[in-house]
Amino acid sequence: MRLDIRSLAKDFGSTAALHGVDLTVGSGELVALLGPSGSGKTTLLRIVAGLDFPSRGSVWFGDVDAGRLSIQERNVGFVFQHYALFRHMTVADNIAFGLRARPKRTRPDEAAIARKVGDLLDLVQLPGYGGRYPSQLSGGQRQRIALARALAIEPRVLALDEPFGALDARVRKDLRKWLREIHERTGHTTLFVTHDQEEAMELADRVVVMSQGRIEQVGTPDAIVDAPASPFVCDFIGEMSRLPVSLSGGRAVVAGRPIALGLASATARDGAGHLYVRPDQIRLCEPGRGDIEARITGVRRANGLPRLTLHPLVARPGAGEGGFEAVVLDAAPYAVGQTVGVTIAGGSLFAA
Amino acid sequence: MSDVATTLATSTLANGAVAPVRSVRTAPRPRGPTEDSPAARAVAIALAVGLLMLFLLLPLAAVFVEALRKGFGPVIEALSHPDALSAVVLTLLVAAIAVPANLVFGVAAAWAIAKFDFRGKTLLVSLIDLPFSVSPVVAGLAYVLLYSTTHGWFGGVLDAAGIDIIFAVPGIVLATIFVTFPFVARELIPLMQEQGRTEEEAALSLGAGGLRTFVTVTLPNVKWALLYGVLLCNARAMGEFGAVSVVSGHIRGLTNTMPLHIEILYNEYQFAAAFAVAAVLALLALVTLAVKSFLEWRHAGELAATRRH
Amino acid sequence: MAFRLVQPSVLPGFRISLGFSLAYLAVIVLLPLAALLSSTLSIDGAEIWRIATEDRTLAALKVSFLTALAAAAFDLPLGLLVAWVLVRYDFPGRRLLDAMIDLPFALPTAVAGIALTALYAPNGWIGALLAPLGVKIAFTPVGIFIALVFVSLPFIVRTVQPVLADADREVEEASASLGAGRLFTVLRVVLPPLLPTLLTGFALALARAIGEYGSVIFIAGNIPYVSEIAPLLIVIKLEEFDYAGATVIAAVMLAISFAMLVAVNLLQSISRRRLGHV
Numbered sequence: 001m002r003l004d005i006r007s008l009a010k011d012f013g014s015t016a017a018l019h020g021v022d023l024t025v026g027s028g029e030l031v032a033l034l035g036p037s038g039s040g041k042t043t044l045l046r047i048v049a050g051l052d053f054p055s056r057g058s059v060w061f062g063d064v065d066a067g068r069l070s071i072q073e074r075n076v077g078f079v080f081q082h083y084a085l086f087r088h089m090t091v092a093d094n095i096a097f098g099l100r101a102r103p104k105r106t107r108p109d110e111a112a113i114a115r116k117v118g119d120l121l122d123l124v125q126l127p128g129y130g131g132r133y134p135s136q137l138s139g140g141q142r143q144r145i146a147l148a149r150a151l152a153i154e155p156r157v158l159a160l161d162e163p164f165g166a167l168d169a170r171v172r173k174d175l176r177k178w179l180r181e182i183h184e185r186t187g188h189t190t191l192f193v194t195h196d197q198e199e200a201m202e203l204a205d206r207v208v209v210m211s212q213g214r215i216e217q218v219g220t221p222d223a224i225v226d227a228p229a230s231p232f233v234c235d236f237i238g239e240m241s242r243l244p245v246s247l248s249g250g251r252a253v254v255a256g257r258p259i260a261l262g263l264a265s266a267t268a269r270d271g272a273g274h275l276y277v278r279p280d281q282i283r284l285c286e287p288g289r290g291d292i293e294a295r296i297t298g299v300r301r302a303n304g305l306p307r308l309t310l311h312p313l314v315a316r317p318g319a320g321e322g323g324f325e326a327v328v329l330d331a332a333p334y335a336v337g338q339t340v341g342v343t344i345a346g347g348s349l350f351a352a
Numbered sequence: 353m354s355d356v357a358t359t360l361a362t363s364t365l366a367n368g369a370v371a372p373v374r375s376v377r378t379a380p381r382p383r384g385p386t387e388d389s390p391a392a393r394a395v396a397i398a399l400a401v402g403l404l405m406l407f408l409l410l411p412l413a414a415v416f417v418e419a420l421r422k423g424f425g426p427v428i429e430a431l432s433h434p435d436a437l438s439a440v441v442l443t444l445l446v447a448a449i450a451v452p453a454n455l456v457f458g459v460a461a462a463w464a465i466a467k468f469d470f471r472g473k474t475l476l477v478s479l480i481d482l483p484f485s486v487s488p489v490v491a492g493l494a495y496v497l498l499y500s501t502t503h504g505w506f507g508g509v510l511d512a513a514g515i516d517i518i519f520a521v522p523g524i525v526l527a528t529i530f531v532t533f534p535f536v537a538r539e540l541i542p543l544m545q546e547q548g549r550t551e552e553e554a555a556l557s558l559g560a561g562g563l564r565t566f567v568t569v570t571l572p573n574v575k576w577a578l579l580y581g582v583l584l585c586n587a588r589a590m591g592e593f594g595a596v597s598v599v600s601g602h603i604r605g606l607t608n609t610m611p612l613h614i615e616i617l618y619n620e621y622q623f624a625a626a627f628a629v630a631a632v633l634a635l636l637a638l639v640t641l642a643v644k645s646f647l648e649w650r651h652a653g654e655l656a657a658t659r660r661h
Numbered sequence: 662m663a664f665r666l667v668q669p670s671v672l673p674g675f676r677i678s679l680g681f682s683l684a685y686l687a688v689i690v691l692l693p694l695a696a697l698l699s700s701t702l703s704i705d706g707a708e709i710w711r712i713a714t715e716d717r718t719l720a721a722l723k724v725s726f727l728t729a730l731a732a733a734a735f736d737l738p739l740g741l742l743v744a745w746v747l748v749r750y751d752f753p754g755r756r757l758l759d760a761m762i763d764l765p766f767a768l769p770t771a772v773a774g775i776a777l778t779a780l781y782a783p784n785g786w787i788g789a790l791l792a793p794l795g796v797k798i799a800f801t802p803v804g805i806f807i808a809l810v811f812v813s814l815p816f817i818v819r820t821v822q823p824v825l826a827d828a829d830r831e832v833e834e835a836s837a838s839l840g841a842g843r844l845f846t847v848l849r850v851v852l853p854p855l856l857p858t859l860l861t862g863f864a865l866a867l868a869r870a871i872g873e874y875g876s877v878i879f880i881a882g883n884i885p886y887v888s889e890i891a892p893l894l895i896v897i898k899l900e901e902f903d904y905a906g907a908t909v910i911a912a913v914m915l916a917i918s919f920a921m922l923v924a925v926n927l928l929q930s931i932s933r934r935r936l937g938h939v
Contacts, residue, residue: 048386051837069836070383072841077838077839080834084829085832086836095839097840098840098841101836101845103840150839279808333757385838386833386834386837386846389843393842394743400743403743404761404762408761408764408765409778411776411780412764412913414779415775415779419776454680455686457681458684460677460679460682461686463674467670467672468668468672469667469668470667470675473664476683479686479691482694484868487914488872488874488875489874489895490872490895491693493697493895493907494694496904497696497904497908503697518720530689548706549672554674561675563671565672566674584766587767587769589716590769591769592769594874594875594892597875597896598809609873611769614771615771618775623775627673630769630771632777633768633772634772636930637764637767637768637769641767642760642764653742
């Protein structure tokens with residue numbers, strides 16, 4: 001089921017939570033809404049599910065305007081951050097709830113319901129748990145049941161609101177993998193909200209980066225990492241370092257020297273700018289070679305690899321920023337205070 | 353697609369009907385997922401309000417209307433009658449003893465229960481609630497069986513000392529204390545439990561003594577709940593009927609409280625006078641409720657009363 | 662961890678506060694009840710049975726307990742409705758109505774008693790309307806029922822209100838997102854977890870109604886075997902100096918109330934376990 005979001009806007013009193021958002025999600029896609037709190041991602045998700053109403057704009061499921069549908073009619077499977085399981089019902093009754101809530105005409109008989117519940121319990125890898133109560137389950141198990149419950153109604157669209165937010169780091173990692181597998185098997189169009197960029201990158205077919213009610217960038221995880229579209233995306237994704245540069249004739253100039261690598265500037269204007277580089281886009285060499293000279297001001301380990309903090313040698317008086325990080329893959333010993341040459345092998349350039 | 357196109361478009365509803373799509377900008381907000389339908393809401397409110405008026409407000413109105421049925425004259429007369437006045441004095445006296453006594457107890461019990469851990473705490477709390485589940489008449493009888501000079505445990509001792517408890521004011525006071533026993537404690541205990549120990553511990557660590565801590569840290573935190581507990585205790589103490597009826601002996605002018613006086617007047621068919629005295633007590637009840645409302649409105653977070661009775 | 666009677670604490674005043682509380686509790690509450698118990702036990706067993714099974718006693722107990730049960734049962738849906746309306750809706754006068762709920766709590770029972778009689782007596786405000794239809798309320802058990810409905814209502818409302826106010830709205834959203842209509846959601850998702858709370862309120866309402874005296878004796882008519890409540894019978898026995906009779910009836914009342922409350926508590930813990938609140 002294809003999902004179209006058109007000029008969706010939402011105001012809460014005088015504050016705008018969403019500013020005219022447009023988005024298309026293809027049938028069967030798994031899309032992540034990624035952003036910090038206040039970015040509007042949860043508001044967007046809830047509007048799609050019918051739990052909230054837009055101030056302007058519309059949501060379309062295929063060629064049906066969802067605005068005309070009540071929440072009951074929308075058939076969007078919603079998974080809450082805190083599960084919202086019915087504590088007074090067994091797991092089986094929870095999963096069967098949506099089926100039993102249907103009007104008599106469309107309600108399957110109890111045998112069919114029982115079969116469906118069994119199938120879903122198998123799918124979420126909790127076979128035989130039907131007779132238990134939510135209070136007897138762990139957090140991870142509860143979330144799996146919540147997903148099974150949402151899947152039971154055969155939703156047009158699956159909506160997950162920070163589904164792993166309330167869980168331990170370890171459980172989170174396991175469930176991420178598991179969710180991807182489920183998605184492969186069932187193929188529902190899925191929209192999920194998260195503030196964890198690692199989670200978004202790992203799970204999603206495409207990522208929607210949001211900030212302050214607007215979409216900053218939509219793209220595959222690779223596209224987001226390799227070609228971030230704005231300074232916000234750079235700041236939010238990964239561990240990019242920000243170097244102040246000046247723009248001149250479409251090239252970046254650092255410490256008076258233009259960078260050897262020709263970077264297309266995001267804007268053609270000359271003047272101050274910022275160069276965002278990932279630690280793996282920095283190459284170290286002999287002092288005197290490369291784009292700039294830098295002194296090593298810190299050495300640490302991150303994810304098993306040495307990480308160096310470097311500051312360019314030629315500094316404007318009082319320039320506190322300009323420190324950046326580099327990942328080192330070779331075995332050469334690096335020490336604090338050492339001077340090295342730095343080549344910038346890639347990055348994203350924006351006007352300041 | 354622009355908003356204009358959306359305005360002009362139609363869509364097919366789930367049940368097959370076709371409806372024009374109004375611009376969402378000016379349409380009334382649709383019903384939220386957890387809201388009841390306007391019809392259900394209207395019926396529920398009407399039913400609740402109607403039944404409450406019938407069961408609660410009508411009796412209240414009746415008190416005042418019946419009291420003033422023959423005008424203010426009989427009311428003044430009834431209230432200035434010596435028996436009525438001595439009933440008022442006795443009622444006030446009983447409340448003036450019972451309420452402070454239960455206040456001290458309530459504070460002491462709440463302090464012990466909320467700030468310390470000890471075995472048997474749950475039992476203690478249940479025992480404090482005990483007077484609520486005992487019929488006032490049974491309570492009165494229990495006191496008779498304790499202090500009656502003819503049939504009580506301590507009868508012999510009291511008789512020898514010439515002290516009368518039953519059929520005298522002390523008995524009324526004691527019975528009233530029994531019946532209003534839990535009020536202050538019940539307001540304070542849950543609130544103080546919720547507030548925990550940390551502020552007191554902080555005060556002590558800063559060098560404050562126990563009493564100072566209690567007066568400057570604990571009491572201010574519970575002042576509104578305390579006030580409300582005292583008000584309820586007072587309203588109940590002044591209005592207590594069953595237990596007092598048993599222990600008082602109904603001696604006019606001596607051991608009649610206002611509620612008992614109402615009974616006497618009523619049984620003598622002096623209805624206007626009975627309602628006159630009743631109206632005074634009803635006014636007291638209204639004042640209690642008004643103060644409670646005010647306290648809840650202004651200090652809801654500091655009142656256990658918002659949680660339960 | 663060693664078993665301790667009291668966890669040591671840096672806060673002062675434990676012994677004095679607990680000591681005073683226990684002493685006060687013992688003198689005011691426990692001692693009189695002990696006297697009642699011991700007086701009962703000092704009566705010969707056969708005599709106890711005779712008094713307890715006297716026709717008039719049995720009739721009075723029946724009137725007291727049946728009207729109390731009926732009133733508490735009637736107040737349950739009414740109280741739930743009122744609590745729902747006060748918590749979920751906003752309308753002009755809501756605050757006023759909320760304050761009024763406590764009226765039976767704050768109003769002296771004798772005042773309530775004569776007011777209700779004024780309303781429901783055959784020449785009363787409401788009684789006069791119903792008399793031509795042949796319906797009598799005052800001076801019958803129905804009058805007792807009405808009085809007890811008045812008296813017990815706040816117990817249900819005030820017990821349910823905070824729980825309803827705290828209820829998790831997300832489960833309602835989940836239910837709606839799964840396709841359930843509003844009524845289905847209320848009946849299957851919102852109300853069932855309230856069952857233990859409703860039972861608590863019911864127990865409190867019942868306890869109050871069983872022992873009620875002042876609100877009832879004016880409207881009841883106090884006709885022996887018909888509308889005479891047990892507490893009144895106790896008072897009558899006392900006035901006749903039949904201390905033994907009064908004591909036995911009081912003890913029986915306490916015993917049956919206790920049994921009823923234990924039963925409700927049992928129901929409550931079963932429902933709590935069943936609803937997964939453990």
